[in-house]
Amino acid sequence: MTQVTRSSRWRVWHRWLSLIFGVQMVLWSISGAYMVFFDLDYIHGDHLVQEITQPIPASTSVATIGEVLNAHPHTQSVTLESLWYDGRQQAVYKLTGHNGEQLINATTLAPISFDEADIEALATRYYALPEPKVESVVYLTDNPPTELNPALLPIWQVNFDDFGSTSLYLSESTGEMLVKRHTFWRGFDIFWMIHIMDYDERVDIETWWLQAFIFGTFILMITGAVLLVYTISFKRKPKGGAA
Amino acid sequence: MRFMQWLHRWVSLILIIQVVLWLISATVFSIMGHHGMSGHQYMRHIHPEMLADESPQWSIQQVRATHPQADTILLTNVLGHPQYQVNVSGKWLYLDGHTGQPWQTDVNLAQALALASYDGPGQIAEVEQVTGAAEVVDWSAAGYRVQFADDLNTRVYVDAASGQIVEHRNTPWTIADWAFRLHFMDYSGERSFNHLLIWSAGLFALWFSLSGLMLLIRNISQGDFNPRRKPTWLEQLQRDEKPIASSCGGGGTCGLCKVTFTNNDVPTPTAAEKVMLSEAELTAGLRLACQHKVQAKDAVELANENVASHLLTLQNKRDLTPSIAELTFTSASRLDYQAGQFLQFKIPHESTVLERHYSLATVPNADNELVFTVRHMPAPKSGVPAGVGSSFLCRLQPGEHVEAIGPFGDFLLTKASSRQQVFIGGGAGIAPLRALVQAEQQSTTPRPAMFFYGARNSAELCYTEELEQNPHVTYVPVLSAVSEKERWTGQTGFVHEVAEAWLREQDAQQVDVYVCGPPLMLEATMKMLAELGVPRDHIKFDDFGI
Numbered sequence: 001m002t003q004v005t006r007s008s009r010w011r012v013w014h015r016w017l018s019l020i021f022g023v024q025m026v027l028w029s030i031s032g033a034y035m036v037f038f039d040l041d042y043i044h045g046d047h048l049v050q051e052i053t054q055p056i057p058a059s060t061s062v063a064t065i066g067e068v069l070n071a072h073p074h075t076q077s078v079t080l081e082s083l084w085y086d087g088r089q090q091a092v093y094k095l096t097g098h099n100g101e102q103l104i105n106a107t108t109l110a111p112i113s114f115d116e117a118d119i120e121a122l123a124t125r126y127y128a129l130p131e132p133k134v135e136s137v138v139y140l141t142d143n144p145p146t147e148l149n150p151a152l153l154p155i156w157q158v159n160f161d162d163f164g165s166t167s168l169y170l171s172e173s174t175g176e177m178l179v180k181r182h183t184f185w186r187g188f189d190i191f192w193m194i195h196i197m198d199y200d201e202r203v204d205i206e207t208w209w210l211q212a213f214i215f216g217t218f219i220l221m222i223t224g225a226v227l228l229v230y231t232i233s234f235k236r237k238p239k240g241g242a243a
Numbered sequence: 244m245r246f247m248q249w250l251h252r253w254v255s256l257i258l259i260i261q262v263v264l265w266l267i268s269a270t271v272f273s274i275m276g277h278h279g280m281s282g283h284q285y286m287r288h289i290h291p292e293m294l295a296d297e298s299p300q301w302s303i304q305q306v307r308a309t310h311p312q313a314d315t316i317l318l319t320n321v322l323g324h325p326q327y328q329v330n331v332s333g334k335w336l337y338l339d340g341h342t343g344q345p346w347q348t349d350v351n352l353a354q355a356l357a358l359a360s361y362d363g364p365g366q367i368a369e370v371e372q373v374t375g376a377a378e379v380v381d382w383s384a385a386g387y388r389v390q391f392a393d394d395l396n397t398r399v400y401v402d403a404a405s406g407q408i409v410e411h412r413n414t415p416w417t418i419a420d421w422a423f424r425l426h427f428m429d430y431s432g433e434r435s436f437n438h439l440l441i442w443s444a445g446l447f448a449l450w451f452s453l454s455g456l457m458l459l460i461r462n463i464s465q466g467d468f469n470p471r472r473k474p475t476w477l478e479q480l481q482r483d484e485k486p487i488a489s490s491c492g493g494g495g496t497c498g499l500c501k502v503t504f505t506n507n508d509v510p511t512p513t514a515a516e517k518v519m520l521s522e523a524e525l526t527a528g529l530r531l532a533c534q535h536k537v538q539a540k541d542a543v544e545l546a547n548e549n550v551a552s553h554l555l556t557l558q559n560k561r562d563l564t565p566s567i568a569e570l571t572f573t574s575a576s577r578l579d580y581q582a583g584q585f586l587q588f589k590i591p592h593e594s595t596v597l598e599r600h601y602s603l604a605t606v607p608n609a610d611n612e613l614v615f616t617v618r619h620m621p622a623p624k625s626g627v628p629a630g631v632g633s634s635f636l637c638r639l640q641p642g643e644h645v646e647a648i649g650p651f652g653d654f655l656l657t658k659a660s661s662r663q664q665v666f667i668g669g670g671a672g673i674a675p676l677r678a679l680v681q682a683e684q685q686s687t688t689p690r691p692a693m694f695f696y697g698a699r700n701s702a703e704l705c706y707t708e709e710l711e712q713n714p715h716v717t718y719v720p721v722l723s724a725v726s727e728k729e730r731w732t733g734q735t736g737f738v739h740e741v742a743e744a745w746l747r748e749q750d751a752q753q754v755d756v757y758v759c760g761p762p763l764m765l766e767a768t769m770k771m772l773a774e775l776g777v778p779r780d781h782i783k784f785d786d787f788g789i
């Protein structure tokens with residue numbers, strides 16, 4: 001009854017590969033599970049905000065397009081809507097041109113700018129959950145938090161004291177709510193980072209190390225599959241029995 | 244851990260296909276990148292013209308009048324032609340900026356739009372009127388599909404009601420789309436990753452990788468990753484579920500893991516082996532499996548060939564002494580053993596199975612009854628549990644079962660020498676010694692035998708009558724803590740001292756000695772035998788560790 005080492009090479013490979021790639025596999029499944037289990041709309045924070053424009057009463061008269069274009073000739077599009085500022089809902093024109101966006105009063109054509117109180121009032125209107133509690137209003141010009149695309153600077157950040165530590169980001173020129181963030185989005189972002197292994201910008205899915213890990217995990221799976229064939233196809237011997 | 248392994252295996256069987264699909268699709272994503280997958284390789288943004296170039300003839304006041312409920316009214320232009328976009332309670336309407344009528348997109352405009360949004364090398368090959376498109380999931384309105392003849396097979400979808408470019412699609416996009424289907428397990432093309440199928444896959448994957456992680460941690464803690472640490476033969480044989488006994492867990496102290504190396508250069512014996520094995524055994528290639536790492540060139544043979552697993556049923560139980568119980572089992576399958584051997588019992592304990600060894604206390608008998616003597620191991624002090632294996636066996640009721648593997652051991656009678664046989668024992672060591680004495684008695688020419696057995700007082704003696712009546716044995720019980728009222732007339736003191744006194748009168752070369760008993764007794768006896776010059780090859784012992 002001579003024994004030979006049956007210590008399979010495959011198992012050795014499977015173990016060593018798992019030491020390197022298996023750990024990432026765990027991270028992939030944890031981050032994947034998070035992203036899968038939380039509804040994407042919820043992650044996006046769709047439940048946090050609502051529409052705030054309202055039809056403009058027929059009695060409000062607004063300037064003609066001709067008058068608008070006279071004052072602002074380099075305009076590619078004009079939007080007429082209503083917005084809350086200075087303590088009431090007012091008709092505004094939003095102008096888009098090569099130089100970005102600009103807001104003017106639709107009746108007087110006077111330019112509109114927002115101070116902290118305006119922004120807070122607007123954010124509270126955007127906020128869809130009951131009892132908005134604004135914790136802070138911050139005007140960001142540089143050093144944006146990681147959750148914000150730096151191209152959007154300067155921007156108003158309005159932080160709410162709520163379950164998800166909601167932050168709404170409002171355009172400084174139009175008061176429009178551009179970005180919404182809450183804890184579960186932030187969690188998603190971190191797991192996304194872990195999932196794509198771009199720990200820096202969290203966007204690059206083409207890094208060589210991601211590709212290396214995918215390849216390594218692939219080999220790990222192949223060694224695992226071979227072991228599976230070994231262990232499942234051979235009938236299990238009775239425990240400890242030699243017969 | 245067996246459960247973990249089982250779980251890891253079966254979950255992986257179910258999951259491995261999906262994991263491979265995940266990896267393949269991830270490779271596609273990673274190689275193509277966001278831009279490569281977007282279908283926008285040849286797409287360019289259409290900037291509206293300046294409104295002042297062509298003012299609308301239909302005024303915004305007229306739009307307000309016809310759509311008083313509008314939330315938003317947007318004036319822009321489509322390739323220079325003014326257009327109103329009106330939002331009424333979330334729905335967008337598109338009006339011609341000159342007439343106020345619903346916007347119209349004809350084939351020519353669609354072509355012009357498609358061209359304006361395209362900066363690739365191709366020309367328009369075909370324009371087709373469509374209603375929605377399978378490859379544009381959220382779009383089901385009327386419009387155009389403008390096909391370009393280029394290397395990427397670009398097609399541009401134009402929405403008729405708004406005159407807007409809906410999407411660019413091309414071959415890389417289609418490949419990426421399949422990768423998304425595979426990755427998200429959403430074969431509807433909607434690229435949703437919040438649905439039942441992927442939830443279950445996600446859970447499985449979590450189980451799979453976490454059970455793998457646990458196994459990995461076990462491997463690390465076992466030192467499997469230390470490149471210098473190969474498994475010992477004992478570990479290897481245990482992993483392969485080969486019949487090999489060990490009661491010291493590979494410490495080189497129990498001597499149960501004996502194997503024979505059959506290759507030419509047998510490893511040099513370690514210090515532990517020089518203690519546990521006799522010279523003859525060492526020259527015969529016997530080694531302790533726990534002392535040597537597996538080497539590719541090694542070939543190893545197990546000592547016990549007819550080892551098998553047996554299901555034992557308790558038939559009878561009686562107390563021999565206050566601390567030793569005699570248990571009689573029968574086995575469902577035939578068990579051939581030799582006197583002096585033992586079985587490895589599988590003791591269920593909490594969620595695991597422990598291994599404990601018990602020696603057979605008789606020679607094999609016709610009824611295939613298996614007799615053991617088990618010393619009950621009480622807790623040495625309060626707060627410490629009593630012995631697990633002995634308690635389990637002593638609690639066992641007739642009719643109940645226990646699994647045991649064996650037989651193991653080479654605590655056997657010497658062969659073919661006419662030397663004086665000497666048995667020295669104490670405590671639970673009675674079991675193998677009694678079996679050996681019985682075997683000697685049954686042999687054709689029984690050799691003369693002495694049996695020194697140590698106990699503290701006369702209540703601890705067992706099988707006295709049987710041993711005294713055996714014509715071939717001189718039985719010498721020795722008591723170490725005898726009390727007055729016992730009226731003991733026999734030997735007193737330590738059993739090895741009494742044996743020593745007798746052995747001094749003998750020719751040390753002409754005795755075979757068998758020793759089994761508590762560790763201290765065993766140690767003292769071995770020392771005494773060495774001093775008397777009894778050849779190591781003539782000494783056999785069994786270390787119970789108790």
Ligand SMILES: Cc1cc2nc3c(=O)[nH]c(=O)nc-3n(C[C@H](O)[C@H](O)[C@H](O)COP(=O)(O)OP(=O)(O)OC[C@H]3O[C@@H](n4cnc5c(N)ncnc54)[C@H](O)[C@@H]3O)c2cc1C
Pocket residue numbers: 490497499585599600601602603615616617618619620621622623627628629630631632633634671674675785786787788789
């Ligand atoms: C080859 C061989 C043959 C054998 N033959 C026999 C035989 O025929 N008969 C026999 O009775 N035995 C025999 N033994 C011994 C037997 O295998 C067991 O070792 C013995 O029964 C004790 O096991 P247990 O599970 O009862 O005690 P264990 O659970 O292993 O505990 C051992 C002792 O330690 C104490 N203890 C437990 N936990 C602690 C703690 N935390 N701190 C301090 N102390 C603690 C226990 O109370 C007990 O006294 C043999 C052993 C070998 C190797």
Ligand code: FES
Pocket residue numbers: 477488489490491492493494495496497498499500531532533534
């Ligand atoms: S396992 Fe105890 S000596 Fe090898």
